[in-house]
Amino acid sequence: GENVEQHPSTLSVQEGDSAVIKCTYSDSASNYFPWYKQELGKRPQLIIDIRSNVGEKKDQRIAVTLNKTAKHFSLHITETQPEDSAVYFCAASTPGNQFYFGTGTSLTVIP
């Protein structure tokens, strides 16, 4: 099955700086890669996603890049704010519509 690895597990940045989280996947058939933000005790919320026919996608301060050849994708958050502090999960989905999540990154934005 699919194996998704995520790094780093924890990340602290100063407010206004950028944060980058990286994920790798193993199944070359995976073709949909969402990113979720989960605040403590709450459900994961989709923040951005990318499909395998696209290399980069941006939505305001958030961007995701995908390298299919290397099987890795990254989340970029610019101009970080304290409210960006949360746990972020990447995921990879196979054509069979099964989602496999990364291990999560706990992001802390220091005011």
Added chain:
Amino acid sequence: GAVVSQHPSWVICKSGTSVKIECRSLDFQATTMFWYRQFPKQSLMLMATSNEGSKATYEQGVEKDKFLINHASLTLSTLTVTSAHPEDSSFYICSATRGTSQETQYFGPGTRLLVL
């Protein structure tokens, strides 16, 4: 739109009892529902994929007789933890997608289970 609810949100039970968790899509028909388990400060672990009217597909290592999943309608899936034990204590989250193709998953708020 695309709201998923779960009930109960929090349950405490005695060891050996069974607990049923409901997952409902409130404003859409969910062709596929997923059940995840999450331990504190850990990632979401996919337990099973459930399609309406058919048997759930369980991930390797997940006991199907222990975690019974029923997807009786396009808006309701249930997870029953049978003969629960303390090691089953966890946060259980369901999610749903609207179509048969790959789509965004909409997550329920989760159910926190504590087995004494």
